[in-house]
Amino acid sequence: MSQDPFLPGPRLRLAGRAGGPLDGLRFAAKDLFDVAGHPTGGGNPDWARQNPVPTRHAWAVQALLDAGAMLVGKTVTDEVSLGILGENAFDGTPLNPAAPGHVPGGSSSGSASAVAQGMCETALGTDTGGSVRVPASFCGLYGIRPTHGRLDLAGMMPQAPSSDTTGWFARDAATFALASEVLLREAPAAAPPLxxxxxxxxxxxxxxxxxxxxxxxxxxxxxxxxxxxxxxxxxxxxxxxxxxxxxxxxxxxxxxxxxxxxxxxxxxxxxxxxxxxxxxxxxxxxxxxxxxxxxxxxxxxxxxxxxxxxxxxxxxxxxxxxxxxxxxxxxxxxxxxxxxxxxxxxxxxxxxxxxxxxxxxxxxxxxxxxxxxxxxxxxxxxxxxxxx
Structure with missing residues (x-):
């Protein structure tokens, strides 16, 4: 099946607020995050068909748009995020450009693939049992699982709430730090580890x-x-x-x-x-x-x-x-x-x-x-x- 990290069909594009700290950066969102007016599929065609189309953006999507980043698409995920390798029987396996012929890691496979291919500078994923950390490792990216409970998960499709988190990817530390400052609402620490x-x-x-x-x-x-x-x-x-x-x-x-x-x-x-x-x-x-x-x-x-x-x-x-x-x-x-x-x-x-x-x-x-x-x-x- 297709190795495109984005969902099939016309590519979604939403401009961010001009003049924000992420102005000029592109981001993608795993298909567990709501985007107003577009179905949230969760990697399963029946979820999108049997659940209402969201009317509001997920908190993390809105935060990046407000900071000036442009949303350039929604990305493939393991089915209802229940996977760790990135292979989806319905949507296929996104390309791992750092290791062609090998899995990108999941369940945030499409988001990691899109960043690794240079299709966007950062991308939203989710991490319950490793779903940002594993694709970050397999695709050669920066990827964070934040402190559980720190970020607002409104508009993010749940799996196991006592473990669910929003995470994100970047190819370089500077871009990673920019996205982190927006989503964490905190600048990098002033002092190094002791x-x-x-x-x-x-x-x-x-x-x-x-x-x-x-x-x-x-x-x-x-x-x-x-x-x-x-x-x-x-x-x-x-x-x-x-x-x-x-x-x-x-x-x-x-x-x-x-x-x-x-x-x-x-x-x-x-x-x-x-x-x-x-x-x-x-x-x-x-x-x-x-x-x-x-x-x-x-x-x-x-x-x-x-x-x-x-x-x-x-x-x-x-x-x-x-x-x-x-x-x-x-x-x-x-x-x-x-x-x-x-x-x-x-x-x-x-x-x-x-x-x-x-x-x-x-x-x-x-x-x-x-x-x-x-x-x-x-x-x-x-x-x-x-x-x-």
């Missing part, structure tokens, strides 16, 4: 080639933040963190989509339908265990990330896998990715994926985490690291 924690278990979990590729970028970061130490991020095991998020997120997604499913019996790709069915059958005991582990994760990250501290880890355990793999090969890939992304939904700390490394020519990102609310510290660090 301390750095290196998550040894996360680097150990990544494939050796990925850890080795990220080593030079990590060394540059250590020169910026010379007070650094190594720590285990997940004492219970990264796989336990992944299992908890893999329990809580689908259960919430089922609760979100259940009224629509029961009312309209929509069409789904097999993998999406299977995930919703399995979520509906999740035992209460498993949900209870996952909720308790979420509390442990939050406590652990509060301990590791006091104000002024950042944590470094690989964004993904490997670069982008090939497109078109069979379902049997995709399950272990998804599970491994989630082991390095689960903390986002579980604890809600801000996380920024920074480009600058490749494995066999395919990008991999280095992620930085900070205390809840310290998003601007990550923006400052990205600017400093690009100059280092």
């Amino acid at each position: 301390k750095l924690v290196v998550a040894t278990d996360a680097f150990g979990f990544a494939e050796p080639e990925t850890a080795a590729a990220l080593a030079p970028l990590l060394e540059r970061l250590k020169r910026l933040v010379p007070d650094w130490r190594e720590e285990i991020m997940a004492p219970q095991g990264l796989s336990a963190w992944g299992r908890a998020q893999r329990t809580l997120q689908p259960v919430e997604a089922w609760e979100t989509f259940r009224p629509w499913v029961e009312r309209d019996n929509p069409r789904f790709a097999f993998s999406v339908a299977r995930g919703l069915v399995m979520a509906a059958a999740t035992p209460e005991a498993e949900r209870g265990w996952a909720a308790l582990l979420r509390q442990e994760v939050r406590g652990r990250l509060r301990h590791l990330l006091p104000p002024g501290t950042i944590l470094a880890m690989p964004t993904t355990p490997f670069p982008a896998p090939p497109t078109g793999l069979p379902l049997s090969a995709l399950n272990p890939i998804r599970d491994a990715i989630l082991c390095l992304c689960a903390h986002g939904g579980l604890a809600g700390h801000p996380q920024l994926s920074i480009p600058g490394a490749t494995v066999a020519g395919r990008p991999v990102g280095l992620s930085l985490l900070a205390a809840r609310g310290a998003d601007a510290l990550l923006v400052r660090t990205a600017l400093d690291l690009e100059k280092a």
Whole structure:
């Protein structure tokens, strides 16, 4: 199917307010964000057909328009955002220009692809279980999952509200900082980080080639933040963190989509339908265990990330896998990715994926985490690291 990152049909274009701080910049919006007068499809043709056309822009879309950026289109997403690789059975797989023949990452696949191809300077995505961080890593972009609850999510199609966030992409740190200042309503931090924690278990979990590729970028970061130490991020095991998020997120997604499913019996790709069915059958005991582990994760990250501290880890355990793999090969890939992304939904700390490394020519990102609310510290660090 088509590798165009934008939805089929006439390209949507909306001019931003003249004279704003983003005047002259173009942006795209994942097809989970409302644009007044245009259907929100959510990657599924029945969602657009069975739900009303929005009459107002989503908060994030309006914020960028008010800042002067021009909306140049809505982008492909994994079906109802329930995916991490960027392949959609209805709309196809957007091109990963940094690794042709490989997935762009999802579910914000089209937004990442559009920025990576130079079709716009920034783009809105969403991140529940890794849907901005993973495509940022696979496509060689800056991509942020902000502090959970910081941004207004009005007009953004929900999936799992206790984990859902709005995020965005850019090719360079300066553009990323401009978009971040508008959406965070805060300038980059005035002072750099005081301390750095290196998550040894996360680097150990990544494939050796990925850890080795990220080593030079990590060394540059250590020169910026010379007070650094190594720590285990997940004492219970990264796989336990992944299992908890893999329990809580689908259960919430089922609760979100259940009224629509029961009312309209929509069409789904097999993998999406299977995930919703399995979520509906999740035992209460498993949900209870996952909720308790979420509390442990939050406590652990509060301990590791006091104000002024950042944590470094690989964004993904490997670069982008090939497109078109069979379902049997995709399950272990998804599970491994989630082991390095689960903390986002579980604890809600801000996380920024920074480009600058490749494995066999395919990008991999280095992620930085900070205390809840310290998003601007990550923006400052990205600017400093690009100059280092």
